[in-house]
Amino acid sequence: MIDSILTLNKIGKSYVSGDRNLEVLKDISYDIPRGQSVSIVGPSGSGKTTLLGLCAGLDRPSTGEIRLCDADIGPMSENAKAELRNKYVGFVFQNFQLIPSLTALENVMIPLELLGDKAASTISKELLDRVGLADRMDHYPTQLSGGEQQRVSIARAFSNRPQILFADEPTGNLDEDTGEKIERLLFDLNRELQTTLVIVTHDLELAAKTDRMIRLKGGRIQLDELNQNG
Amino acid sequence: MDRLGYLLRLARQDSRRHRGKLFMFMSSITLGIMALVAINSFNYNLVKDIDEQTKTILGADIQVEGKKPLTPLLTEIMDSLPAEQALQVEFFSMAFMPKKDATQFSKIRAVEGDFPFYGELVTQPKGAKDTYQAANTLLVDDAMMFEYELEVGDSMKLGELTLPIGGRLMNSVGSISLGASFAPTVYIDKSLLEKTGLVQTGSIVEYKYFYKTPEDFDREAWDNSAARMQHFHAEDFRVTTIEDQKRNLGQAFSFLNSFLNLVALVALLLGCIGVASSVFIYIRSKMSAIAMLRCIGMTGRQAFLVYFIQIFVLGFIGVVIGTILGSGIQMVLPLLLKDMLPYEVDLSISWNAIFQGLGIGSLVTCLFALVPLLSVRKVSPLKTLRAGYEDEASPRDPLKILVYVAIVLSLFIFLRTLTGEWRSAGIFTAGLLVAFMVLYGFAGLSILIKKFLPRNWGFVWRHGLANLYRPNNQTNTLIVSIGLGTAILTLLYIVQGLILSNVNSMDAGNQPNMILYGIETHQKDKIAMMTEKATLPVIQQVPIVTMRLESWKGRSKKDWLQDTTSRVERWVVHREARVTYRDSLEFDETLVEGTYTGKINPGDTVFISLDRGWAASLDVGMGDELVWNVQGTLIPTYVGSLRDIEFRSMRTRFFILFPEGVLEEAPQFHVLVTKSPSKEVMADYRRDVVKAFPNVSVVDLGSILTTLNDIISKISYVIKFMAGFSILTGLIVLISSLLLSKFQRVKESVLLRTIGAKRSHILKINATEYALLGSLAAATGILIAIIGSYFIATQQLDLEFSLSWWPIVGIFFLIVSLTVFIGLFNTRDILNRSPLEVLRSESA
Structure with a gap:
């Protein structure tokens, strides 16, 4: 029996647009074992971001069932899902999503502070040191470059020691060099902390570095296979 | 427990980059509370002094x-x-x-x-x-x-x-x-x-x-x-x-009190609208941060608390500043009002007013801020993945409905304490709601302009207009706040103008300006001759007989007064009646019922003519019997006709008119009305009359008019001063709204400039937008003022309604120019600096 951290069972998602019913995802099912790194790829409009939102409990599926970290998130309230994310989930976004009025350190501390962790400051400083920003802790996001902002974002994502980390195009807004550095950091931390990694990306080179690749097309899974290195 | 300590800290951290902008938000509530505390302090001192000084005003027990x-x-x-x-x-x-x-x-x-x-x-x-x-x-x-x-x-x-x-x-x-x-x-x-x-x-x-x-x-x-x-x-x-x-005394000043309080209420309400609109824009700018916080595990309630704490603390600081300023401003009010007060009002700090200001300020800041703040609870974390994601339409938030109900209820209760009556409070609340709805309605209707604007109109026009409908632009809020301020100012101008023009018309042209009274019958002809000799016209010469009502409709005065169910107004009963007699009606009297009997023979039934309103106050109608006591002689009379009297002319007028043939022998005195062409002629004539007839009084109506004018202009000055609060609050809402939505404007302007728009294009587009905004708000406000003043003039003040358009046109252009000026002033750096530089500094 596989120890799954994320299970999707016959997931469908549709939106009503005007008088039309728009089916974005159809009959999606898969299991992600703990510790695995997975990439979700596909052309624009294939439903990748919608799927990520559903997996992380940011949105509700129209049909089907999702289990995240041993919990059926379907019937859970928004607050219960928020608590679940706070404890077990990390996020990295394409546009970093740092709060401009908080310093780098304060941004990283948020998940730990929400958990009431007394060591929030120490852990966050260590993580910022780990991502190479020990000397930029008191800088505001606008005083940092894109790559630095994404490193703060990664430090924040790992600050609560998540069991699973979702990354939405984590290198999409970065140049090639910086992107590579961020990828390396992401995978290193993933291995170090035994975190499950789910990455949505266009970048097939990045996808190839994960253990498994799920390819979407027209809202359905076109391909679900383990990579050579997986 | 929501980890309150951390939420407090986060609230402080999150607000630190925006405190300058949020200062504008504070200033609108500061102004509102300032007006409230100033007026309340003054009122408390006035009432306290009434208590302390009544003895010296009356002079006895x-x-x-x-x-x-x-x-x-x-x-x-x-x-x-x-x-x-x-x-x-x-x-x-x-x-x-x-x-x-x-x-x-x-x-x-x-x-x-x-x-x-x-x-x-x-x-x-x-x-x-x-x-x-x-x-x-x-x-x-x-x-x-x-x-x-x-x-x-x-x-x-x-x-x-x-x-x-x-x-x-x-x-x-x-x-x-x-x-x-x-x-x-x-x-x-x-x-x-x-x-x-x-x-x-x-x-x-x-x-x-x-x-x-x-x-x-x-x-x-x-x-x-x-x-x-x-x-x-x-x-x-x-x-x-x-x-x-x-x-x-309390009653005499309750009107002044209520009026000043209403002005404060309007300023406070505009301040509250300012709060709601600023918080709305602020929260919009925080959407992505809120979505991110929700995404990484913050509950809706926690996110709400972070922003609620920020707004409440800043609002409270605004309220405290307003309270301090208001306590200072109250020192000015007695200077403005001193000519209307029977005694000097002591200036002292009124703790009652201060605590009331703090309490009401905190409450309204909370309530009005809650309207936009409650939506923070519902911000979807999905916005982190899709910036354009709109929250799914959900059924109306019951908490939001509760807040709206609480707002209307607290407005109603506030007005109840102000007016002391449930009915008046209800009418005022409804009136304010209607004014708001009209303003919002017009703001909504303005979308039609966009729809029907001809496509061939220029680029600048179309863009300026389109800007009004930019998301977060607060067009509706701005139209309401600026419109309400305009409405109050215009209303005051119109009503004051009406009062003054009605008063002045008494002094105009051939209207009499001098009345001689206390003339005894034997002096009558001599004084008339003296008047003609001085080449002054004898415009009116009337006999006056004083009498009292003895009984009417078959019941004695005592009976009427003891009857608690009667609708008879006491002033009519108690007042000594001054009656004249003549054979016909004068030009300023209109018969509305019956016929006027001008002359009767001894022994005939006496039919008198009454003013319609006076008859209603005594609850008598056509044919009813009234018995008069004329210096001890009882004279039974019947209502033979009812008249309306034109009260705007400077002549003697009589509620009760007897026909000739009844009162000729009764003790009486005479009044003579004349007009003097100049002050000098008047002084000479007056001196001659008083020398020859020391018992005769000569009243210069011109000086009464001057006094009246003086008092009215003083009152209107006070009113304008208070209305200034409202206008200022409206403009502050405009400034804060512009500042808070500046980044969006910058991005649009930068985009336009990047794709080739000239500086003049941007300037014209912005000016068009503000001119349209100002015009819509001012026009709606003026419309409300015209309707409102029509009702006040005809229903409350009984004045003839007319409008002089020039001042109104003046107010319209003043408001539009102010809006355009403030708008352009706040966006000037977009025009003066390079697009990239602006974009960089704004995003920082």
Whole structure:
């Protein structure tokens, strides 16, 4: 029996647009074992971001069932899902999503502070040191470059020691060099902390570095296979 | 527990980059609270002083007032009081000053006894107030002495008697009245009154009896004895105790109070709209941060608390600043209002007003901020993945509905405490809601302009207009706040203009400007001749007979007064009627029912004509019987016709009109109305008349009009000052809205400039946007003001409604220009700096 951290069972998602019913995802099912790194790829409009939102409990599926970290998130309230994310989930976004009025350190501390962790400051400083920003802790996001902002974002994502980390195009807004550095950091931390990694990306080179690749097309899974290195 | 400590810290951290912008948010509520506290402080001090100063205003513990001396029965009642007594006989008369060969219409106060008992007359020399009675001298109003260059020791002639002036009168005891401004006061000892020959049959004289009771005397119990008071009412005497006086003063100022409070309420409401709109824009700018916080595990409630704490703390600081400023501003109000107050209002810090300001301020800030803040709970974390994601339409948030209900309810309760009546509070609340809805409605309708704007209109026009509908642009809020301010200002202008033009029309053209009254029958023809000799027209000459109602519709006056269900208004019953007789109606009278019988023969039924409103106040109609007591003779009459009287002309008018053939032999005096072409002619004529007929009074209507004008312009100045608060708040809402939505404007302008728009294009687009915004708001506000002033003028003030358009057009352009100026001023750096530089600095 596989120890799954994320299970999707016959997931469908549709939106009503005007008088039309728009089916974005159809009959999606898969299991992600703990510790695995997975990439979700596909052309624009294939439903990748919608799927990520559903997996992380940011949105509700129209049909089907999702289990995240041993919990059926379907019937859970928004607050219960928020608590679940706070404890077990990390996020990295394409546009970093740092709060401009908080310093780098304060941004990283948020998940730990929400958990009431007394060591929030120490852990966050260590993580910022780990991502190479020990000397930029008191800088505001606008005083940092894109790559630095994404490193703060990664430090924040790992600050609560998540069991699973979702990354939405984590290198999409970065140049090639910086992107590579961020990828390396992401995978290193993933291995170090035994975190499950789910990455949505266009970048097939990045996808190839994960253990498994799920390819979407027209809202359905076109391909679900383990990579050579997986 | 929501980890309150961390949430507080996060709230502080999150706000630090925006505090400058949020200052604008604070300033709108600061202004509102400032107005509220200033006005409340002033009101509290006014009421406190009424309590403290009533004794000195009345001058005694009990006052009995009537148009004749006390009857033996009443004298007996009053003599049984364990009290010191004094009497003051008051009337208007001419005072002649031989030194200047001039006359002045004056108020004569003939005093018997040591009045006032409380407070004191201030005279120069100081001792004059104590010696003028014994020394047979006069105390004369200081301003009058100054005007006629009189000195103590000069003489003054009152009627037949010439007396030296014993002192200058520097103050006035007794409540202030309009009369004091155009008829200065002269004090004389009562024992000399008869020798002046001024008090004769038909003279209008007030007898005021004053009593100083011992400390432990129960005035209220004495005053509340219905049986005792009936004797006074039956003889048309009014009894006033200090307690009554307090109530009267309180009532007299409750209008001023309510008005000022309403102005404060409007300023406060605009401040609240400012809060709601600023918070709305602020929260919009925080959407992505909120979504991210939700994404990484913050609950909706926690996110809400972070922003609620920020807004509440900043709002509270705004409220505290407003309270401090308001306490300071109240010092200005007595200066503005001093001519309308009977005494000097002490300026002291009113803790009541301060705590009320803090309480109300915090409550309304919370309530109005909650409207946009509640949506924070519902921000979807999905916005982190898709910036354009719109929250799914959900059924109406019950909490939001609760907040709206709480807002309307607190407005209603606030108005209830203000007006003291549920009904008025309901009407005001409904009125304000309607005004808001009209403004919002027009803001909504403005979308039609966009829809129907011809496509071939220029790029600048289309863009300027489109900008109004930019998301987060707060067009509706701005139209409401600027529109409401405009409405108040315009309403004040229109109503003030109407009052002034109605007053001025009395003085215009061929309207009379001089009235002679107190003419005895044998003097009538001589004075008419004297008038014609002075080449002045005799515009009206009418006889006046004073009489009292004895009974009507078959019931005696006593019966009517005891009937608690009757709709009869007491002032009509108690007032001594001044009646004239003639054979026809005059041009300013319109018959509305029946026919006017101009002349009757002895023994015929007497049909009289009544003013329609007066008849309604007495609850009588066509054919009803009224019995009059004319100096002891009872005359039965019947209502033969009802008239409407034009009250705007400066002529004598009579509610009750008798036909010829009834009153010719009754004791009477005459009034003559004339018009003098100049002040000099008037002064000469007046002097000649008073010299020949000392008992005749000559009233200069021009000076009454000047006094009225003066008072109205002072009131309107106060009103404008207060309306300024509202306008200022509206403009602050505009500035804060512009500042908070600046980044969006910058991005659009940068985009336009990047794709080739010139600086002038951007300037024109922005100017068009603000001009449209200002025009919509001002036009809607003016429309509301016109409708509102029409109702106030015709329903409340009974004035003829007319509009002078130029000031209104002026207000319209003023508001539009201010809007455009403030708008462009706040976006000037977009034009003056390079697009990239602006974008970089703004995103930082």
